[in-house]
Amino acid sequence: MVGRMQHDPGAEAPAVSESAARLLDGALELFFEQGARATTVRQITSSCGLTPGAFYNHFESKEELLYQLIRTSHDRLERSVSVAQAAADGEPAAELDAIIRVYVERHARRRKSARIATRDYIVLTGDLYEEIVAVRRRLRERLIDVVQAGQRQGVFRLATGVDAAPTLTAVALLDMCIQVAEWYHEGHGMSPEDLASHYIRLARRMVGVAEQDDEPAAGPGPSARRGAPVNGHRNGDADPSAHIRERLAE
Amino acid sequence: MVGRMQHDPGAEAPAVSESAARLLDGALELFFEQGARATTVRQITSSCGLTPGAFYNHFESKEELLYQLIRTSHDRLERSVSVAQAAADGEPAAELDAIIRVYVERHARRRKSARIATRDYIVLTGDLYEEIVAVRRRLRERLIDVVQAGQRQGVFRLATGVDAAPTLTAVALLDMCIQVAEWYHEGHGMSPEDLASHYIRLARRMVGVAEQDDEPAAGPGPSARRGAPVNGHRNGDADPSAHIRERLAE
DNA sequence: CCTACCGATCGGTAGG
DNA sequence: CCTACCGATCGGTAGG
Structure with missing residues (x-):
């Protein structure tokens, strides 16, 4: 089955x-x-x-199996983020790109384990729950730090109006990336790389980084990854309604 | 019966x-x-x-109760969106503001029913499921239409690079708003209105509308939105669980 | 790895 | 005729 x-x-x-x-x-x-x-x-x-x-x-229990799945998923995400961010060499704009790309590609490619990690970690109890919460807090703080550094260096210009702008912006960024696991489905003609490139463009705008026309770099990594073609995507059928049906047919 | x-x-x-x-x-x-x-x-x-x-x-069954909760939540969201959008008088930028405000305020104020609507509608079966899917599709199409209209009129300048940019941008917008129900609680010291204002600023940037320094209007406030509960008692949308409280603690 | 169970509880229904 | 239950139990299944 x-x-x-x-x-x-x-x-x-x-x-x-x-x-x-x-x-x-x-x-x-x-x-x-x-x-x-x-x-x-x-x-x-x-x-x-x-x-x-x-x-x-x-x-030992159903919970132990659940913990293994969720722990592994979180660890891999954190490790990927760490590696990608390190390659950005301390430049907030490049770090933002790297983090967004890792999140989107992972939540598209590994959507099942990613969605379980997001939705079901609340089921864990005691120390198992606390451990996952700690990983999630570290991941969130990492992006908040990048956003704050970018703002401090004048590379980002955040939307003003609230004191917590860096935190709120980081949370909104993570939320929109995490939700990719809820609707992404192969077969609607967009690769995880292309999707990540679009989300990077959105992210840059959200933090107010100077608009760049250049293609968002298709992320570094241990193994060389092919670049995401900006105009060479093969979706002759980017039908929005089909896209919606895919998502809601979950 | x-x-x-x-x-x-x-x-x-x-x-x-x-x-x-x-x-x-x-x-x-x-x-x-x-x-x-x-x-x-x-x-x-x-x-x-x-x-x-x-x-x-x-x-009749647990499913019927679940359907009532989810149906009511969806209907109220759709109605609020419809009213708020109508007040925007066909201007895509104002319509975008209105829709984002309704989503954020509702997912903050009514976070419990909103989260149930988002997470548990998949549990419904048969016609009940299809009805909810239809509402969600309409809500989605509504925002996609606004984004497309804004782009067509030259009011928005979407991030380029993919054919499905309007759909992807609308999806990202809805996803980040919907996720508010996952973490919002009143202890943050930020009102639903202020939160919505911040999300409106993010949304404007995402669609590439000309940056406005003016405060996002705190909604037309059609009386229906803050009207008294019809049956004279409130659904228990206060009092977040300890689990969730911990999620964004600190 | 299977069979055989446990204390309890599942969604739902009976007559009163 | 309606509501708001009661104590008890239906056939099966829960994690362990």
């Missing part, structure tokens, strides 16, 4: 045994579709052709 | 009996904290001091 349509085995999840990896994959699919709370252990095991008792050979 | 599927657009809540209203209030709180799927009928009834069986004197 549940296949590995989302990602390569082990690519997102920690290195574990074959059965544990299959359980993680099945849970990923079910959590994405139903939410972690509404998903039963029996649903997870039967998606792998196992009986309920087998679950507890690999995980 | 009354046809409670009928709703009253613009009303604070469907006109129902005292107990039904309390059940709706209790469900609102529980759905907000746990999600509709993870909330049991017994939790809802005991939150009102009732026994489980009493639930079915008022609602």
Whole structure:
């Protein structure tokens, strides 16, 4: 029933045994579709052709499996952001671009684990919950710092009117990027790279950076990534209504 | 067994009996904290001091109650948007301001019902689901139309690079406004009006409208928007849960 | 990894 | 005839 349509085995999840990896994959699919709370252990095991008792050979509880998924997703996001930002060499405008690109591409490519991370971390309890909250707070502070640095250096000109402008602007930026995981779907003709490039343009405007006509750089990274073609995209059918149907058909 | 599927657009809540209203209030709180799927009928009834069986004197099923909450929330949003946009007199920049203000203020003031509407409409099935999808599609098209009109009239200058720029920009706008319901609480010391004003400034930049230093108008304030609740009691949209309070603490 | 269970609780309904 | 419940229980399922 549940296949590995989302990602390569082990690519997102920690290195574990074959059965544990299959359980993680099945849970990923079910959590994405139903939410972690509404998903039963029996649903997870039967998606792998196992009986309920087998679950507890690999995980202490449903919550531990959920924590592994969410922790891994957050860690990978934080690591990617850290690497990309480091390559921006302390320049706020380049750091902003880098962070937005990582967020958008990740929430498009890994939309299932990304959405679970966003929606279901509240289900965690005690220290597990606190750990995730800490990661999320660090990620938010990172962007707030970039926005504040840009404003301080005169590179950004934030919208005025409230004291908390840097924080509010950073939150709005993160929120619009995070929501990509709610509606993005391959097949509507826009690659994660192109989408990220558009969001970078929006982000630059939101912080008031001098408008640049140059294509937003398709992000650095450990492995060279191909640039995002600005005019060479192959969407002859950027049909808005189709786009909407995709999103709402979730 | 009354046809409670009928709703009253613009009303604070469907006109129902005292107990039904309390059940709706209790469900609102529980759905907000746990999600509709993870909330049991017994939790809802005991939150009102009732026994489980009493639930079915008022609602055919848990899904019917969920539908009422979500339908009402969507209808009120659509109605507010419609009224506010109409007052903008066909000017895209004013229409954009009006729509953003309605979204932000509503997702801040009525954050519980707004968040349930956003997160749990997927739980609905069959025609109930399709009805909500239709409302959401209309709301989306409304903003896309405004963005396209502004671009056509030369009032907006969208970020270029993709064919679907109007749709993508509208989606990003709605997403950042909708997310306000995820983190807003009154402890921030920022009123819904001030928050909306900031988001309007961000929105204007995103669509490339000529920068205006003037304060975004605090809404035409059609009396319907702040009218008294029809049934004389408020839905429990105050008192954020500790979970969410922690999310943006500090 | 399966079968067999536990304490409790699920959504929903019975007659009074 | 209506409302607002009650104690008890339906067939199944929950995490462990």
